[in-house]
Amino acid sequence: MNGYKASDHTAKAGVLVLAAGKGTRMHSSLPKVLHPILDKPMIWYLLNTLNRIFSAKSMVIGGHGFDQLKSVLQAWDPILIHQKQQLGTGHALQVAWPAAQKMDIDWLVVINGDTPLIRDMHIQMLLEYVQKKDADIGFISLTLPDPGSYGRVLRGTDGEPEAVVEAKDFRASGRHEAEINEVNSGLYVFKTASLEKILFQLDADNQQKEYYITQLIALGLKEGLKIVAFNAGNCPELLGINTSGELLRQEELVRAKIVDGFIEQGVLIRAGDSVRIGAEVEIGPGAEITGPAEIFGRSTIVSECSIDSHCYIEDSFIDKAQVFSFSHIVKSVIGKNVKIGPFARLRPGAEFHEGASAGNFVEIKNSTVGPGSKVNHLSYIGDTLMGGSVNIGAGTITCNYDGRCKHKTIIEDRVFIGSNTALVAPVRVQKEAMIGAGSTITRDVSPGCLSIARSRQKDLEGKNPLKTHKKE
Ligand code: UD1
Numbered sequence: 038m039n040g041y042k043a044s045d046h047t048a049k050a051g052v053l054v055l056a057a058g059k060g061t062r063m064h065s066s067l068p069k070v071l072h073p074i075l076d077k078p079m080i081w082y083l084l085n086t087l088n089r090i091f092s093a094k095s096m097v098i099g100g101h102g103f104d105q106l107k108s109v110l111q112a113w114d115p116i117l118i119h120q121k122q123q124l125g126t127g128h129a130l131q132v133a134w135p136a137a138q139k140m141d142i143d144w145l146v147v148i149n150g151d152t153p154l155i156r157d158m159h160i161q162m163l164l165e166y167v168q169k170k171d172a173d174i175g176f177i178s179l180t181l182p183d184p185g186s187y188g189r190v191l192r193g194t195d196g197e198p199e200a201v202v203e204a205k206d207f208r209a210s211g212r213h214e215a216e217i218n219e220v221n222s223g224l225y226v227f228k229t230a231s232l233e234k235i236l237f238q239l240d241a242d243n244q245q246k247e248y249y250i251t252q253l254i255a256l257g258l259k260e261g262l263k264i265v266a267f268n269a270g271n272c273p274e275l276l277g278i279n280t281s282g283e284l285l286r287q288e289e290l291v292r293a294k295i296v297d298g299f300i301e302q303g304v305l306i307r308a309g310d311s312v313r314i315g316a317e318v319e320i321g322p323g324a325e326i327t328g329p330a331e332i333f334g335r336s337t338i339v340s341e342c343s344i345d346s347h348c349y350i351e352d353s354f355i356d357k358a359q360v361f362s363f364s365h366i367v368k369s370v371i372g373k374n375v376k377i378g379p380f381a382r383l384r385p386g387a388e389f390h391e392g393a394s395a396g397n398f399v400e401i402k403n404s405t406v407g408p409g410s411k412v413n414h415l416s417y418i419g420d421t422l423m424g425g426s427v428n429i430g431a432g433t434i435t436c437n438y439d440g441r442c443k444h445k446t447i448i449e450d451r452v453f454i455g456s457n458t459a460l461v462a463p464v465r466v467q468k469e470a471m472i473g474a475g476s477t478i479t480r481d482v483s484p485g486c487l488s489i490a491r492s493r494q495k496d497l498e499g500k501n502p503l504k505t506h507k508k509e
C-alpha cells in the first residue's frame with residue numbers, strides 16, 4: 038500500500054466513527070476511545086485524520102460515558118449521535134442511519150473508534166478501490182499471524198468475501214474458521230443506496246446476542262450485492278485497541294514514529310527509546326534532548342536548545358536555552374541563554390527573559406524573571422514581577438498567599454536579596470536596593486537602600502550551657 042497516491046474519492050462520502058462501546062477489556066470506567074495515547078485521547082488521532090480527508094462533518098456515535106465524550110469532542114464539533122443501549126456495531130450503524138440520510142452522500146465510511154492510527158491513505162485507498170470496482174460494500178482485511186479475537190474473513194470460490202465470522206461464534210461451535218488468518222480490520226465503505234436495503238435485516242442471533250455490522254457481508258451477498266475486501270497484509274496501524282496491552286503497543290508505534298521523525302529532521306535525541314513527545318510539539322533541528330523525557334501539549338523547543346534527561350515539559354516555549362536534568366516545566370516561556378535546573382519546577386505563567394536562571398530546588402509560578410536575573414537555590418517565587426540583573430539569595434520566599442487572596446511582589450532592576458529572606462506580599466523592593474540575609478520584609482523598600490528586618494545578634498558572655506567557665 039505504500040506506493041498509493043492519494044486522490045480525491047471522498048466527494049459525496051461521509052464518515053461515521055463507532056465509539057459507543059464500553060471497552061470492557063480495558064477494566065476502566067473511562068470510555069475506551071478517551072484512553073490516552075501519549076498526551077491525547079485515542080480518538081484525537083482518528084478525528085484529525087478524518088478532518089483532513091472529509092469536507093463534511095464526521096459523525097461519531099457515543100454511548101458509554103457519552104457526556105465525557107461530548108466534552109472532549111467539542112473542538113471538532115462532529116455530528117454526535119447517542120446510542121443509548123450498546124447492542125452491537127450493527128445496531129450503532131442503525132442508530133446513526135437517520136443522521137447519515139440527512140447528509141448528501143453516496144458513500145458511507147464506517148470506522149471502529151478503537152483503531153485510531155488509521156492513515157489518510159487507508160481510507161482514500163479503500164474508497165477508490167470500492168468505487169473503481171463499482172462495489173456496494175468494501176472493507177480492509179488484514180492477514181495476521183495470530184488473529185486472536187478478530188472477525189475472520191470467509192472468501193468464496195471466486196475469491197470475493199462471503200462472510201465475516203466473529204471469533205466468539207466459531208469458538209463456540211468449534212468450527213474451522215479459527216485457522217483463517219485473514220481478518221476484518223473494522224474499516225468499511227458502503228454505497229448508501231445499497232446499505233439501506235440490508236441494514237434493518239440484521240439480527241442478534243449469535244453468541245453475544247448483538248447486532249453485528251459484519252453480518253452485513255453475508256446479508257449483502259444474499260441480496261446480490263457486490264462485496265470486496267482489500268487485504269492490507271499485516272499492517273500494524275490497522276490493529277484495534279481492546280486491552281491495555283494493545284493500547285501500549287499502539288502508543289509505542291506513535292511514539293517511535295514521532296521521535297524518528299524529529300531525528301530525521303536533525304534533532305539530536307539521545308536514548309530516544311525513552312523519549313515521549315506529543316503530536317503537537319514542535320522542535321527545531323539542532324536541538325538536543327536526552328531521554329528519558331516527556332514533552333507534551335503545544336510546546337515549542339527552538340534549535341540549539343538542550344534538554345537533559347528526566348525532564349517533563351508541557352505547553353511551554355523554550356528558546357535557545359539549557360534545561361538541566363529533573364526539571365518540570367508547565368505553561369512557561371523560557372528565553373535565550375536561560376539556564377533552568379537541575380531540579381527546577383516552573384509552574385504555569387513562569388516567564389524567563391534572556392540570560393536569566395533558576396537553579397536547583399526552585400519553584401516559580403506566575404512570575405516574570407527579568408534579563409540576567411538569578412534565582413539559583415532553594416526558593417519559591419510566586420506572583421512576582423522581577424526586573425533585570427536581580428540576585429535572589431538561597432532560600433528566598435515570596436509569601437504571596439494570606440489564606441484568602443494572592444498578592445503581588447515587585448522586585449525592581451539590580452536588587453540584591455540576601456539569603457533566607459521572606460518577602461510578605463503585597464510588597465515592592467525598588468531598584469538597586471539590598472536586603473540583609475534573614476529579613477522578613479513587610480513594607481516597600483526605597484531605591485538603593487540597605488534594608489534589614491531581623492532581630493539583632495546578642496553575644497551572651499558566660500551563658501553557654503555546654504561550656505564550664507572558670508574564674509581567672
Ligand atoms: C470488531 C468486529 C470484528 C473486527 C474487529 C476489528 C464486529 C461485530 N466485529 O470486533 O469483525 O475484526 O472489530 O478491530 O463489529 N461499538 C459501538 N456500539 C456498540 C458496540 C461497539 O459503537 O454497540 C464500537 C466500539 O466502541 C468500538 C467498535 O464499535 O470502537 C468495535 O467494537 P468492539 O466491541 O471493539 O468490536 P471487536 O470485538 O473488536
Ligand code: CA
Binds near residue numbers: 149151279
Ligand atoms: Ca475492537
